[in-house]
Each structure stands twice: as C-alpha cells, then as structure tokens.
Amino acid sequence: MLKTMKNAFTVKEIRNKILFTLGVLIVFRLGTYITVPGINAKALQSVASSGLISILNTFSGGGLTNYSILAMGVSPYITAQIVIQLLQMDIVPKYVEWSKQGEVGRRKLNQHTRILTIVLAFIQSIGVTAGFNFLSSLNLVENPSIQTYVSIGLILTGGTMFTAWLGDMITDRGIGNGVSIIIMAGILARVPTGIQQIYQEQFGSASDLVQPLLYCGLLLVVILIIVTFVTFVEQAAYKIPIQYTRRMAGASDSSYLPLKINVAGVIPVIFASSFIATPQAILMVFTQNHSEDTWYKIMTNLFSMQTTAGMILYTVLIVGFTFFYAFVQVNPEKLAENLQKQGSYIPSVWPGRETQNYVSSLLIRLSSVGSLYLGLVSLIPLVSSNVWGLNESIGLGGTSLLIVVGVTIQTINQLNGMMMKQEYVGFIRE
Numbered sequence: 307m308l309k310t311m312k313n314a315f316t317v318k319e320i321r322n323k324i325l326f327t328l329g330v331l332i333v334f335r336l337g338t339y340i341t342v343p344g345i346n347a348k349a350l351q352s353v354a355s356s357g358l359i360s361i362l363n364t365f366s367g368g369g370l371t372n373y374s375i376l377a378m379g380v381s382p383y384i385t386a387q388i389v390i391q392l393l394q395m396d397i398v399p400k401y402v403e404w405s406k407q408g409e410v411g412r413r414k415l416n417q418h419t420r421i422l423t424i425v426l427a428f429i430q431s432i433g434v435t436a437g438f439n440f441l442s443s444l445n446l447v448e449n450p451s452i453q454t455y456v457s458i459g460l461i462l463t464g465g466t467m468f469t470a471w472l473g474d475m476i477t478d479r480g481i482g483n484g485v486s487i488i489i490m491a492g493i494l495a496r497v498p499t500g501i502q503q504i505y506q507e508q509f510g511s512a513s514d515l516v517q518p519l520l521y522c523g524l525l526l527v528v529i530l531i532i533v534t535f536v537t538f539v540e541q542a543a544y545k546i547p548i549q550y551t552r553r554m555a556g557a558s559d560s561s562y563l564p565l566k567i568n569v570a571g572v573i574p575v576i577f578a579s580s581f582i583a584t585p586q587a588i589l590m591v592f593t594q595n596h597s598e599d600t601w602y603k604i605m606t607n608l609f610s611m612q613t614t615a616g617m618i619l620y621t622v623l624i625v626g627f628t629f630f631y632a633f634v635q636v637n638p639e640k641l642a643e644n645l646q647k648q649g650s651y652i653p654s655v656w657p658g659r660e661t662q663n664y665v666s667s668l669l670i671r672l673s674s675v676g677s678l679y680l681g682l683v684s685l686i687p688l689v690s691s692n693v694w695g696l697n698e699s700i701g702l703g704g705t706s707l708l709i710v711v712g713v714t715i716q717t718i719n720q721l722n723g724m725m726m727k728q729e730y731v732g733f734i735r736e
Contacts, residue, residue, distance in 0.1 A: 320481075320724055327480035330472050331491045337376045337468070338369035338492075342461050344454055347373040349445035350438060362434070362583055364493060364706060366469075373446070375465040378434070379492070380485050382427035382463075383419075383470040384580040388627075390419045391634065423470065424463055430587040431462035437590020482720045483713060489576070490713040493706045529707075532686070536711045539679050542567040544672060546665075551649040561650075568676035569635055569669060572712035574627035575684055575705050581623055582616070585609045617688050621681040628677035629670070638665040683708055 341347050350359065350373060362370045366379030394401045394415075401418075404411035435458050439446040447454060469488065476484030505518065545562040586609050589602065596602045610616040642661040651657050655664045684705050 345373045378466045383423045386422040427463040427466040431459040433587040440593045486713045570631035577627045578623035625677040632673045638662045
C-alpha cells in the first residue's frame with residue numbers, strides 16, 4: 307500500500323513538471339504573435355529568402371515572422387554563454403576562479419552572462435531592425451528615427467530576457483533543458499506551415515495528385531532515414547571499463563563509464579548558428595551606407611548560409627565547438643580526480659595524470675567522429691536549398707532535426723532518470 311502511494315505521488319510530481327513545461331511553452335508561443343509596435347511585419351516577406359531570417363526563426367520559435375516582441379529569441383543569450391565559457395579557458399582569471407567555486411561561482415557567471423546578453427540583444431535588435439528595414443525598401447519600420455530604433459531595441463531586448471527566463475523556469479521547475487526545449491517547440495510549431503509552403507512551391511498549380519503524393523512519400527522516406535541515422539548516432543556510446551578497489555559487500559567490483567560518440571550533443575550546432583547570426587545582425591547596421599564597400603561584401607559573403615564560404619565557416623565552427631564543448635562536458639582532469647577519490651581505475655591505465663591523458667585522447671577521437679557527423683547533417687538543408695530549391699522551413703532537416711532529436715532524447719532520458727531516482731528513494735525509505 308505504502309509503495310503504491312509513493313509511486314502515485316511520483317507520477318503526479320512528474321506530471322506536474324510536464325504540465326508546467328507545457329504551460330510555459332504556451333506562454334512563449336503566445337508571445338510570438340505580439341508584433342512590436344511601429345513595425346509592418348508584412349514587409350519581411352520581401353526579404354524572406356535571407357539566411358538570417360531562417361536562423362533567427364529557429365531561435366525565436368517563428369517569432370521573427372510576425373516581428374514579435376520575442377523576435378530575437380535566445381540567440382543573444384546563447385552567444386553570451388559562448389563568450390563567457392571561452393573566457394573561462396584561462397583567459398580571465400576571475401572567471402576561472404569562479405568556475406571552481408561550485409554553486410556560488412556559477413551564480414556569479416550567470417549574472418555576467420545575463421549582463422552580456424542584454425548588451426548583445428540590444429545591439430543585435432537594432433542591427434536586425436535597421437538592416438531588414440533597408441532590405442525591405444524602408445517599409446518595415448513605419449516611422450524610422452533614432453528614438454524608434456532605441457525603443458524597438460529595448461522591447462526586443464526585454465523579449466530576449468523574458469525568453470531566457472522562461473527557459474530557466476523550465477530548467478528549474480519543469481523537465482529540464484529549458485532553452486533547448488523552447489527552441490525545439492518553435493521548430494515543431496513551424497512544421498505544418500513549412501509543409502504547406504513546400505507543397506505550394508512545388509505543386510501549387512498541379513491538378514494531378516500522383517506526382518505530389520510520390521514527392522511527399524519520397525521526402526517522408528528521406529526524413530525517416532535521416533531521423534533513424536541521427537537517433538542511432540545520438541544514442542551510440544563507447545563504454546570505458548572501470549574497476550573498483552573497494553566496494554560494499556555484494557556489489558560488483560567492475561562497471562563502465564559510457565561516453566557518447568557525439569559527446570557534445572546538439573550544443574555545437576546551436577552555438578555555431580548563433581555565432582553566424584550575430585555578425586549578420588551587426589553587419590545589417592552598415593547595409594545602407596556601406597553596401598558597396600569591399601570589406602562589407604567580404605564579411606557578408608563569409609557570414610551567409612547561402613554562400614560556399616559561409617557553409618565552410620559554419621562547418622568549421624561546428625567542428626571547433628564540438629571539440630570545445632566535449633571537454634566542457636567531460637572534464638578529463640576532474641574525471642581522473644573523481645575516479646581516484648572513489649578508489650576506482652581504468653584497467654591497464656595508471657590513476658591520475660595517465661588516466662587524464664587517456665580520457666583526453668579518447669575524447670579527441672570521439673569528437674572527430676562526432677564533429678563530422680554534426681557537420682554532415684547540418685549541411686543537408688544548405689545543400690538541398692542550393693541544389694533542389696528546398697528550404698529548412700519544414701523544420702525537419704539538418705540543424706532543426708539535430709535539435710529536435712537531440713533534445714527529445716535528452717528529455718526522455720531525464721524523465722527516465724526522475725522515475726529511477728524516485729524508485730530508489732522509495733526503496734531506501736522502506
């Protein structure tokens with residue numbers, strides 16, 4: 307009887323977390339339909355082919371389509387996280403010290419991340435607004451002036467901070483992975499519109515249903531193959547054997563430590579996309595007065611998803627962030643130290659420095675495969691856009707697919723972990 311009541315309470319607790327998450331997502335989606343005052347959102351249709359719109363739409367959950375108060379999404383927040391994490395790599399001593407102070411240091415770093423987010427969001431908001439206003443033949447902003455741009459920048463910056471806060475609420479009180487779940491929700495919300503758009507572009511005037519059905523069937527098969535491949539790689543892991551010198555009576559003296567083939571997960575793709583979007587937004591400030599300058603053309607070509615140089619830079623960023631974040635996720639030095647404290651070791655590997663070197667070399671090999679996998683899947687929508695005229699609006703290709711599959715797997719694992727934790731607690735209490 308007692309065990310049944312505990313399990314019922316556990317299910318209720320997890321259900322409440324799921325319902326809370328869904329409630330936050332509903333609030334977020336409602337925010338994407340509130341257009342910024344003084345903006346003519348229909349003017350964006352003239353520059354809908356811009357790669358920046360696709361990137362920002364991914365991070366804003368489609369909020370840029372209506373130029374809503376959440377149009378910038380979490381892109382500035384992610385960029386700020388990248389910068390702060392890079393500064394922790396023995397660049398800013400204070401940040402390095404805070405990173406070793408546990409919860410207290412984490413709060414200080416989060417505070418600085420939010421401050422940098424405000425700065426980046428304000429600059430990016432004004433840059434995107436001014437750039438799109440110029441590209442849309444000066445029709446986006448109804449009354450362009452310095453005061454208007456500052457007001458729009460403040461509104462969009464507030465929207466970014468509100469979106470980041472919603473993500474934190476999902477992480478703290480919901481099912482976790484708050485920012486990633488918000489991005490995933492936005493991608494899934496765009497799927498029906500994306501399917502309709504692709505159908506109209508390909509078969510808008512077709513009277514025969516055979517060709518559209520064959521096309522949709524082929525597209526569905528391709529998507530299922532890619533989803534299966536991505537799911538398989540995301541769950542693939544290398545098991546490091548672990549031996550224990552001291553264990554409780556009845557416990558096994560050996561175990562293993564799983565390291566995923568894609569250790570960094572989907573974070574490198576999000577980081578790389580955000581890293582591309584921010585310079586694009588800043589460059590749009592100079593569109594009106596410097597569009598014919600050589601430096602502007604070079605930078606625009608470099609930070610565009612539609613050019614070969616932009617694709618190469620995007621792939622290089624994904625590879626670099628994969629190696630970087632793999633070592634952030636699995637710190638070889640701390641791992642070796644923890645194994646030594648627990649009285650455990652890797653067979654045929656000496657504890658301490660040798661264990662650290664072994665794990666580092668293993669991470670490099672795994673990240674080499676993981677980075678190639680991430681780069682390949684991320685390039686699919688870009689290549690299909692140039693070769694077959696498709697776009698990523700369907701939300702189930704390349705970058706979007708990696709985010710959806712990766713976040714879904716992480717969320718399921720987190721929910722399973724909650725259930726297992728509650729079962730173990732109930733067993734111990736009994």
